[in-house]
Amino acid sequence: MSRRPVNPARRFADGGSIPFVGSVQSKTRSSRLLSIGLLVVGAILLIGYLHSGSDGSIREKKALSKTEGGSSCTLEVLRALPVLKKAYGDSMNKVLHVAPDTCSVVSKLLKEEDTQAWGVEPYDLDDADVNCKSLVRKGIVRVADIKFPLPYRAKSFSLVIVSDALDYLSPRYLNKTLPELVRVSADGVIIFSGYPGQQRAKVAELSKFGRPAKLRSSSWWIKYFVQTKLEENEAAAKKFEQASTKRSYRPACQVFHLK
Structure with a gap:
């Protein structure tokens, strides 16, 4: 004035x-x-x-826009990375992450010392930021339909982490996708899956995801692993639980460790 x-x-x-x-x-x-x-x-x-x-945290939280109710297992992977590193040690040196908004996780992993990371985005990257487009341009992140064979050789990665993506697959396609994730991994597969009733795809995004998220109980997943002859990695699961207790970390998603 x-x-x-x-x-x-x-x-x-x-x-x-x-x-x-x-x-x-x-x-x-x-x-x-x-x-x-x-x-x-x-x-x-x-x-x-x-x-x-806060640009980095905004990128990390982009996964929240993928689901209704503000819950994302891809965001949960970001929270769990220190615990995963403690549980898996050297196996975290060469990681493939498969998920919607994989760019956020890959970017975080690439900042870690002695860590190589790649990502597979199962859906179109219509709203990708500059950083994500750069990762795609360099071939670090690929857009690929996980209902079909992954474009990698067997045991290309020490560890495969998948979040959110499997929740949108019917058992028919799970039977094709999960063995592929196991094929390209040398040491194991980690699955982050939502709890029943936790999240659903927005109606506007059904054309992108193909179907609403079908969130299964832990008993359903365990039964499915047994039927498909996938073995739980008990040693890694125990180390993950111990590291979680020390860091006071409580997963907001179900976490399964497979050999």
Whole structure:
């Protein structure tokens, strides 16, 4: 707000005030305005800094937009990475992640020391950011229909992590996809799956995912693993549980460890 400058001489003539006092009052007002201005500028700079620093977390949380109710197992993988590294050790050096919004997980893994990472995005990347498009351009992330054979040789990766993607597959396609994930892994497959009733695909996205998420119970998955002759990695599961306890980590999704 603009102020009309005060004329000390006029105030002295009208009211008998001392010019020096008027000058001090004017400087005091100017100092207050300057202080307020500096506070406003500082607040704007702080907000800008926090906004720019949150770009990574925004990318990580993009998976939330994939589901209704704010639950994402891909986001859960990001939370679980320190625990997974503790449980799997050297097997986390060469990882394939398969999931919607895999770019967020791959980007995080690539920042880790001595870690190589690749990703498979099962659906179109219509809303991919610059970072994700760069990963696709370099061939680090591929867009591929996981109902068909994966474009990798057997045991190309030490570990395969899959999140959210299997929840959209019927048993018919699970019978094709899960063996493929096992084929390209040397040390094991980790599945992050939602709990029953936890999340559903938005109606507008059914054309993209093909069907609503079919979230199964742990007993359903265990029975399915037995039927398809997939063996649980008990040693890794125990290490994961121990590391979770030490870090006070409680998974928001079901986690299965397969050999």
